[in-house]
Amino acid sequence: MVTALKPLSHYGLSAERGFLSSFEADGVQLPPLLEPMAEAAGSLSGLLTTGRVRHWLSALPLLDLRQFIAEADEAQVRVAMVRYSFLVQAYVWGEKEPPAALPANLAVPIVALADALGQHPLLPYSAYVLDNWSRIDKGGPIALDNIRMVQNFLGGQDENWFVLVHVAIEAQAGQALDHGVQLVEASAAGDARKVIGLLIEMNGVWERINALFDRMPERCDPYIYFQRVRPYIHGWKNNPALGAGLIYEGVERFSGKPQAFCGQTGSQSSIVPAMDALFGVTHENDALREFLKELHAYRPPLHRRFIEDMALDSTLRAFCVAEGSAEIKAAFNACVEQIARFRTRHLEYAASYINKQAAASAGNDTDVGTGGTPFMRYLKKHRDENRAQTI
Numbered sequence: 001m002v003t004a005l006k007p008l009s010h011y012g013l014s015a016e017r018g019f020l021s022s023f024e025a026d027g028v029q030l031p032p033l034l035e036p037m038a039e040a041a042g043s044l045s046g047l048l049t050t051g052r053v054r055h056w057l058s059a060l061p062l063l064d065l066r067q068f069i070a071e072a073d074e075a076q077v078r079v080a081m082v083r084y085s086f087l088v089q090a091y092v093w094g095e096k097e098p099p100a101a102l103p104a105n106l107a108v109p110i111v112a113l114a115d116a117l118g119q120h121p122l123l124p125y126s127a128y129v130l131d132n133w134s135r136i137d138k139g140g141p142i143a144l145d146n147i148r149m150v151q152n153f154l155g156g157q158d159e160n161w162f163v164l165v166h167v168a169i170e171a172q173a174g175q176a177l178d179h180g181v182q183l184v185e186a187s188a189a190g191d192a193r194k195v196i197g198l199l200i201e202m203n204g205v206w207e208r209i210n211a212l213f214d215r216m217p218e219r220c221d222p223y224i225y226f227q228r229v230r231p232y233i234h235g236w237k238n239n240p241a242l243g244a245g246l247i248y249e250g251v252e253r254f255s256g257k258p259q260a261f262c263g264q265t266g267s268q269s270s271i272v273p274a275m276d277a278l279f280g281v282t283h284e285n286d287a288l289r290e291f292l293k294e295l296h297a298y299r300p301p302l303h304r305r306f307i308e309d310m311a312l313d314s315t316l317r318a319f320c321v322a323e324g325s326a327e328i329k330a331a332f333n334a335c336v337e338q339i340a341r342f343r344t345r346h347l348e349y350a351a352s353y354i355n356k357q358a359a360a361s362a363g364n365d366t367d368v369g370t371g372g373t374p375f376m377r378y379l380k381k382h383r384d385e386n387r388a389q390t391i
Contacts, residue, residue, distance in 0.1 A: 004309040005184055008177060011306040017142065018174030019270050019303055020167065023075040024134035025150040030080060033068060036060055037109075041083040044090055045155045053094035057087055062105040062250070065112045078131045081113045085123040086151050093232050098241050100258075104250030111251050118301040120261045121248065122235055125268035126300050133167045142171040144215070153232045161219035162229055166266065168212050173271045175205045180278045180310065187319035192328060195319065199331035206338035213345050217352075226357040235263025266346070267295055270303045275339050277310040279332070280317030281389050283382055321391050333390040343383035350379055 008014055012022065030038055040047065040060055047053045069077060088106050092098050107121075114121040132151050133142075140146040147167055149160045179202045186194040220229075236246040237260035245258035273296070275281070283289045296304055320332045 003184075003188075003313050005181060005313040006309065008174075008181060011302045012300075013174070013177055013302075013306065015174045015178035016171070018170050018172070018177055019130055020133070020142070020170045020174075021075070021078065021131045023078075023131075024138075025079055025082060025132055026134040028075045028079040030076060030083075031068060031072075033063060033065075034080060034083075037063065037080075037087065038083055041086055041151060044086060044151075044153060048090055048094050048154055051095065053090050054099065057091050057106065058103055060087075060105050063109050065109050069112060069116045077113060077116055078127075081110070081117060081119075082127045082132050082151050084110045084113060085127045086153065088121075089123045089232050089234075090153060092236070092242075092246065093234060099246075100242075101247035101249050107248035108250045111248060120298055121259075122261050123233060123264045124298050125264050125266065126303075128233065128264045129163055129166045129269075130170060130300075132163065142168065144168050144212070154228055156224075156228075158220045158224040159229045162216070162225060165212060165216050165220070166269070169209055170269070170271065172205065172209050172212060176202060176209070176271070177274060177306075179205065180274065180314075183278065183316050184310070184314050187314075187316045190319070192319075192323050192325070195316070195323075196328050196331050199328070199335055203331070203334045203338060206335060206342070210338060210341055210345065213342060216349060220353075222353040222357060225353050230354070233264040235261050237262050239263075262295060262298060265295070267292065268298050270299055270307055272339065272342070273307050274310055275335075276386075277307050278314050278316060279336055279339070279389075280314065281336065281339070281386050283385050288381060317391065329391050336386065336390050340383055340387040343379060343386055347379040347383055 013019060014022070037060060040057060044053075047056045050056070065080070068080070072080075084106065088102060088110050091102060091106055110121045119126070132149060133147050134150055135142060136146050136148055144164060147164055149163045149167075152159050152163075179198050183195060183198050183202070186198060236242045236258075243258070245260035247256060247258050248254050249256075273292075276283075283292070296307070299307075317332070320328050
């Protein structure tokens with residue numbers, strides 16, 4: 001039997017790092033050509049504090065990255081994307097009113113990098129989280145007491161912690177992905193004892209993931225998040241402050257027309273969609289599901305493929321239903337409930353970090369997520385659907 005799902009390494013994934021990059025951003029050298037851009041990115045907190053960040057970023061040279069992209073390894077291209085995408089977001093959201101257009105010196109390079117990576121030309125979750133971390137002690141684990149955010153906007157504890165909790169969760173989830181591949185194989189082989197054992201281990205992994213998620217309030221204050229972290233990660237789709245979108249100057253194929261792209265959001269993480277695919281958790285076909293389908297294109301291509309192959313191959317739910325023992329049902333349902341618990345915590349954070357913050361400024365609508373959708377409805381709906389699909 002030919003199966004779609006391959007080993008984790010085929011998708012650039014691992015049990016140790018999950019969807020995180022195989023490299024650490026501080027260890028990737030960019031060529032001299034990119035030095036002006038890298039220096040600006042490294043000084044971004046200071047440039048933003050001046051109140052006229054566009055003045056400084058407009059002075060950067062327009063770089064032709066074609067040769068760099070042709071010769072660079074993927075790590076270099078991804079780190080260049082991290083740096084440029086932060087500059088783009090700072091240019092758009094770093095002053096009181098957003099501009100109508102992104103200048104060519106930022107627009108042309110980020111489009112070239114995004115094209116090379118199969119992604120969209122603004123800050124994606126992969127550049128914000130997955131490729132934007134490093135260990136402090138290189139011999140130590142990927143853990144909250146040993147990682148740092150390499151590129152940031154204003155910086156500070158709250159911004160760093162917000163991202164690093166996500167990094168730690170992504171690393172922990174590597175074990176869940178590894179168990180997921182094994183569960184697909186074991187259920188296809190009809191090995192009930194192995195399926196039960198893996199589900200019990202998976203439940204433990206999710207216990208650790210949820211414990212990490214519970215730590216978000218320790219060093220990320222809701223008010224600081226809302227006022228100084230969230231504003232920089234919005235996109236330009238369904239955002240009243242930008243109307244039809246953002247013009248990318250100098251990009252021929254856009255023909256001077258505004259482009260509407262979704263902003264960075266945790267919904268671009270591939271963990272929960274991969275688990276939905278594994279456990280056969282489905283969602284009603286409505287506008288919110290369509291939005292999530294749209295977000296799928298914002299993930300790195302290999303991450304998309306992993307989710308798609310998992311959905312094609314997983315017969316785990318059907319196997320557990322057919323096997324029918326109380327033990328296998330309990331093990332399966334415990335994992336489904338852990339993922340519902342994760343969604344519940346996300347819903348609680350959306351309420352405390354966004355909805356309960358009184359102030360709302362342009363581009364910081366309390367009822368719309370950074371991706372450009374009514375997030376509270378989305379989170380409640382998908383949590384409830386998740387929880388209802390036990391066996």
